Amino acid sequence: MNHVTAKSPADCDAAEVRDFVSLVLQGGEVSPHGLSQRVAGARILSFLRRDGSLAGVAGLKRPEASYRRRISSSAKFELSQELLPLELGWVFLLISARGAKLSLPLCEPLIQAAGSAGIFATSRASNVGMHATLAKLGFRGAGEEWFSKQTAQKLCLFVRDSSRPVV
Template sequence: MPSVAQCTVKSPQACSQGELGEFFDLVASAGKVATAGLRGRLQEAHSLAFLRLDGVLVGVAGLKRPNQGYRERVAVSSGESLPEPTYAFELGWVSVAPSAVGGKSIALCEPLILLTATDGVFATTGTDNGRMQTTLGKLGFARVGAEWESKEADEMLCLFVKKATAYAVD
């Protein structure tokens, strides 16, 4: 019988403590994100996505509301302006269990991006993370700015942005 993948998107307030713990653990296990203060940042997010395969959590992603200090650090590092009115959200914390890697990031990220049609979004990823860069491209993001060294992992980072989609009103 084929495996069944299910992606659920919730506000942090709608998540159980167990779900938030699972989300934290999967993000922390990747070793790419500062875990100090992560639990609080999860609570401040717009939405969290959980991908389960046959009931087992295999991936997570978040639509973040980045604080001004972080937003400014990314802007300075990349050389690109990221004003809140233009880029209200950040797509991040995309983590897939090593046993499930391959084709999962789009299933996690697409439902989050659909929530942001009239808002700009930015994302950062490693310059060597071709899978995530491909996912971001499929979701309408474009790579901009300079590369910079990560403070959390031994890698270089790059910035992707997706502009807001304007809808004409008849």
Template sequence: MGEKIVVSVHSPDELSGDDRRSFVECILEGGEVNPATLTQLLDRAHRVAFAKDGGVVQGVAGLKNPNVGYRNQTFKKAGVPDMAEKFARELGWVYIKPQARRRGISRDLVKKLLEHAQGAVYATSADVNQGMHRVLRLFDFVPVGTAYASRDGARAIQLFVLGHEGRCGKDYA
């Protein structure tokens, strides 16, 4: 490590086989996604982003086209079901390899992906992931509803939204 981090954004159909494998490996390394559905969800994504250092993947993120049922359930669990239909995109799959953390990579990935958002975006983040909460707030995401239990019940999940009631984020040039 030590070279300049290069962030690139792609539609899923533009990915080479190697990039696709690297993306999936990173996400699975994070341990929060069902491996049985990840490749199908990746195919449905709006955009995916890579952060590479010397050509080596250090982090990834995605701007997803969530399944309507999943999106609606997420907003319902947070206690704000009426907001769900306003959000066509989900920011997620943000994962930075441990050796690359605390270098601003998640911020850079989110910034690049939001350039492709085309509308209101939501994200969820575990209550213990305060670093991600800071990044989301930096880009004008706001927490809404109440935190709800994760699938395994081990932590609370907070719903964040961007683009609601005129909030469209800032120009982070």
């Protein structure tokens, strides 16, 4: 049975934050440097449990200005703090949980928590399943693809304007 819980990092115990960070790092697409602090500064975290075991995570991030500038420059698309203050990220499902359309229920509470705020997200260009989830959540592709600093894969940018209705 699948169960999704979403809560502020301040409401998570140390083990939950540690497990969240551990799953994100398993994806191999996020720098471990400062990750625990970035997770602690997120707006909200989402946890997917299957039969009581953690199987997926996602977060609604408050991206730092330097990161926002780097993504803007890489994608050749302006990520205005005013229009797109939040980022949907750290979406990761264990291999055993993939292909079951679980990224949508994992991410929906984060979109709801954003209210009317604009959100951006990045995804591997080859991750068509995540692209479908982002489209269902009201995101559209934006800018140009670029190569990841973490992997040799291309990334693409998605945005969800603040004018979108909440899911």
